[in-house]
């Protein structure tokens with residue numbers, strides 16, 4: 001019995017590898033407009049996060065602040081692979097996800113500064129923001145708590161017979177939480193349209209994947225439940241999008257959940273106050289220089305004949321958006337003291 | 349325009365640090381992300397990264413300088429095409445430096461508004477008692493769910509053994525047959541997972557009724573009940589209501605020992621963002637569960653296994669609900685107030701009969717709702733009786749009795765003729781042995797003795 005199971009595993013893995021090559025072919029076929037859009041979306045996240053880091057340094061942002069720099073291709077590629085009815089939920093490293101969902105930079109930044117103009121009126125902060133309008137369901141501070149929640153959102157899509165998925169993002173560290181497997185089991189049992197996007201950025205705070213996980217292929221973590229998994233180059237937005245499309249097609253055709261393990265990397269510390277002594281500067285520099293998701297698209301755009309001036313103009317546009325967001329985040333007032341007591345219960 | 353680089357704060361508590369080392373020299377070109385300096389705080393050494401691109405025009409703070417305050421300019425960055433002359437020309441500090449950073453909070457204590465009371469719906473319960481039938485608590489709870497499922501398609505029931513098995517305690521009997529397996533869902537044994545899944549479904553506009561086989565097992569789901577269900581509305585500035593019911597038997601069962609026999613009422617009572625009810629009669633069980641399902645907030649419905657088989661008169665009108673937040677005086681009396689909830693209401697009523705035989709008329713208040721607690725009804729009663737005994741099955745420390753004692757002191761201190769008396773379960777894990785279990789739980793004679801003592805009798 002055990003033998004036949006493991007040979008089935010090998011076959012599935014082989015099939016997945018084959019899948020990867022197909023994706024690479026498709027990836028190079030992206031249109032110039034699509035590439036430009038990806039470039040802009042990723043750049044917005046990068047510049048936003050740099051600004052947030054800077055404002056944190058000036059004492060304008062408090063508490064925990066987890067930057068997404070380096071991982072931009074994951075959310076931008078995934079967002080391009082789903083439809084409008086789909087929902088998104090993630091952890092506390094959420095600024096990039098919100099911007100990718102179309103939430104406004106100013107509202108996100110004002111939440112970081114704890115002002116009334118923030119998405120949660122200043123009561124949630126960096127880790128807890130939401131937008132029903134943009135189908136973004138948080139922003140959750142407890143590692144892996146968003147996983148059953150996302151599974152429940154997928155349950156609601158199925159219950160309401162919607163053609164939609166819930167993109168449920170989680171970290172490599174979160175992948176070791178028990179509730180993830182409770183979720184995988186229910187999602188597979190009930191064929192829920194849930195795409196679990198494991199953002200493997202190699203570290204959970206200071207713990208590298210191999211120090212925290214027995215069996216480091218996170219893509220295979222659903223195998224016991226019959227959930228297909230795929231390893232994806234999370235630094236390549238086109239590879240991400242292609243994988244996302246495959247998972248979306250699977251989940252929306254009634255076949256149940258899908259796991260995508262995004263191989264990615266965060267350039268900054270875990271949060272602002274992390275001196276990052278658990279990895280070498282060399283490692284960080286190598287990722288930056290050789291695998292940067294934005295450089296990658298910039299190179300493709302150059303190949304496609306987009307001029308440096310055009311890219312610079314886009315850079316200026318993006319900077320303007322971020323500057324406006326930062327100004328708003330500082331001019332928006334602090335919440336009125338009456339807000340202390342609002343939003344505890346909905347009036348029945 | 350030249351840009352000032354400021355001494356950054358690297359943690360929420362940092363106010364100053366040592367500029368340990370410059371990694372770039374004047375005249376060096378820097379790109380965003382380049383490490384330009386190292387800073388030491390009492391906790392760690394951290395790198396300062398460039399945010400903008402340009403040329404390091406001038407270093408303002410020499411390396412080795414201690415106690416550099418956060419936000420002090422430490423260097424000037426020149427942008428494309430600028431030369432160092434721009435610095436002396438006094439170019440305005442720029443984009444990167446917001447001119448006036450408003451000092452975040454921490455000044456004089458802000459005006460403190462008053463906390464508003466939770467709105468309680470006004471329902472005329474009495475009129476529904478014109479038409480009643482005799483029902484067990486179990487059937488009343490089942491009917492409550494069935495009626496609400498008929499009324500609203502978004503309501504569904506999930507939990508262990510709720511569907512095919514018809515409920516571990518048969519509370520969901522017949523629901524699968526009437527509503528089918530897309531609305532009555534057997535879950536795996538996975539409390540943490542299905543509680544979180546229910547919260548997600550509620551965010552997705554469904555109205556889940558999540559059954560815990562007993563509340564003992566909900567400890568595994570506590571994180572989702574509190575962190576996800578109760579707090580998200582607040583943390584989202586009002587966007588993310590979570591209309592969900594968590595229900596199941598709570599409190600001491602019979603002879604199942606410590607892990608299966610515990611009253612969690614005060615645990616949930618502690619948490620803002622939740623409503624908590626603990627009915628005794630079948631009518632209240634039905635009316636409160638229906639109100640809970642209709643409520644747009646997370647509601648904890650604490651049932652009691654021992655009560656499931658007890659019968660009461662229950663209104664038949666499907667519009668009958670009991671408002672959350674209202675206690676009920678189940679026996680009027682002028683000499684002493686006894687508060688109780690869930691199974692202890694029955695014990696309190698028995699005690700009141702015994703007291704009456706000795707000439708003491710007790711007023712028994714069934715709290716029914718634990719959060720928000722109906723303080724007014726308790727205080728009114730104490731103003732009349734001038735004495736109060738609180739009864740609960742749970743542990744005494746930080747229990748409901750502690751809360752009631754504090755509230756009575758705050759609202760009716762001058763009306764008290766005797767200290768508040770708390771009757772609670774013994775401060776021990778529930779024992780298995782029949783004799784010890786009996787000793788661990790409040791009994792009728794303990795309540796009688798307590799009431800007599802506050803009346804200075806016996």
Ligand SMILES: Cc1ncc(C[n+]2csc(CCOP(=O)(O)OP(=O)(O)O)c2C)c(N)n1
Nearest residue numbers: 093141142143171172173174201203204205
């Ligand atoms: C249940 C829980 N335990 C611990 C923490 C503290 N904590 C916050 S983030 C984190 C590391 C998570 O790493 P990973 O899942 O890889 O996500 P990443 O930060 O890399 O995006 C820890 C331990 C928490 N927030 N919640």
Ligand SMILES: [Mg+2]
Nearest residue numbers: 171172203204
């Ligand atoms: Mg990680």
